[in-house]
Amino acid sequence: MRIQVRRTGGFAGIERFAEVETSGRADAQEWHALAEQAVADGRGTPPIGVPDGFSYQITVNDRTVYCSDPRLTEEQRKLISRVLKEGA
C-alpha cells in the first residue's frame, strides 16, 4: 500500500509532500488499518478550512480524500503526523 500526504496552506503557505510504501514493513497491518480509517473519514472534495489552517490531501493507492485543520479525526491526524513526521 502506498500512502501519500500532501499538505498545503498554513501561515507560511509552504507545501509539504511525503509518502510511505508499506509493503515489506513489519508494521504494515497497523499502517493499513490507520490509512483505511483516515480515508473512510475523508471527503471527496477539499473541506471548509480556516484562515491559515493547513489543508491535507491523503492518497491511498489510487483513492484521494481531503481534510483540513483543525477538524481532523484522530486517525487522520495520526496518519498525517506519521507520514509527514510533523505535527498535524
Added chain:
Amino acid sequence: MKTNGGHEPVFCTVVPPHVLDKLAQHEDPALAGPARRTLERDALERTHRRLTTVIGAPAVAAPAGAEAGKPHRTVYDAGHGTALPGRKVRGEGDKPGKDATVNRAYAGLGATFELFLKAYERDSIDGNGLPLDATVHYDREYNNAFWNGEQMVFGDGDGEIFLDFTIPVDVIGHELAHGVTQYTANLTYFGQPGALNESMSDVFGALIKQYTLGQTAAEADWLIGAGLLAPRVTGVALRSMKAPGTAYDDDVLGKDPQPATMDDYVRTGRDNGGVHINSGIPNHAFYLAATELGGHAWERAGQIWYDVLTGGELKEKASFGDFAKLTVAAARARYNEGEELRAVLKAWEQVGVRTV
C-alpha cells in the same frame, strides 16, 4: 522525491509550489482540468457559507463588569494536544508566569488590541470588546498558527524549520487581524479576495510590530515572520512587503514564491488559490504607499486601508482592482486631493493594478 526501499517513511521535505503543481499534473489526474475547476468552485462556496455562518453567530459578550476600551485576554495551554481551548494559564491582569510562550502571546494580544484602539478607535476584534483568546503549545512540532473563527492557535514549531510561532508579534497580529476581517468585510478566503484577506492580516500584523517598536515606515523591516525561521534555514522571514519573493531561498524550504506586481501573478488552485502567494501584490502596494508618505505607516496609509476594510463598501468577493479603487476613494474622502491620494494612486500603478 526519493525512495529508500519502503522501510521508512519517504520524506520529501518542503517542495516549492510550482514544482508540486507540475508533479500533481502527472500523479493526480483527479485534480486536472474540469475536475480541478469544480473543486476550486466548491471550496469557494463552502468557505463562503462557513464564514457567513460564523458572522451570523451571536457575538461573544465581554465579561460582566468589564471596562470598555480595555482588552479581555485569556491564554490557554493545549499541553501539546489538539483539544481547544485547553487549560487556562493566564487571564486578564494576571502577572507574567514562567512560560515565555504564554507571556509573548499575552503581550501580543495586548499590542494588537492597543493598535486597533489607539490608531482606529476600534474596541477589540469585533469593535465591541470581544474577549481575545489564544491557545499555545498546540500539538507537537506543529509548524503553524491559525485563526479558527473564534480564537488564535499557536504551534511551537519543529525547531528544524520553524521556531515558536508566538515569537514574531506580527504573526500574533496577523492571526487577530483575520478576526477583524471576519467581523468586517469578511473577504472570501479564496483567490483574489482570499489574497486580500491575507494581505489585510500582513498589513495590520506589520503595523502592530511598527507601532510596538515606534518605527517609521523608513525604519521598519516590512518583514512578516522575522525570527520565526530556525537558524539552519537560509532566509530572513516568511514574507517581505518591501521586496516580495526575497524572504527566503533555502534548499529545504524552497524559494519565497511571492510576486510583487501583477506581471508575476500566480494562477494556482493550491493554497486556496494562492492566498499566501498573490498577497505579495497588495502587500507591496501598501508598502509603496506607506513609504511614499513617510512617518508612521499606521497613521495615514494604515487609516486608508482600515477605512476600506471596515467601511462597508468592500465586497466579500472583491478583486484587487475593487480594493484599489476603494483605497483611492477612501484617500480622497479622508484627505482630499493631497499627497495621500497621489501616493495611493502611484502605489497601485507600480504593482500593475488598475484604479480606473
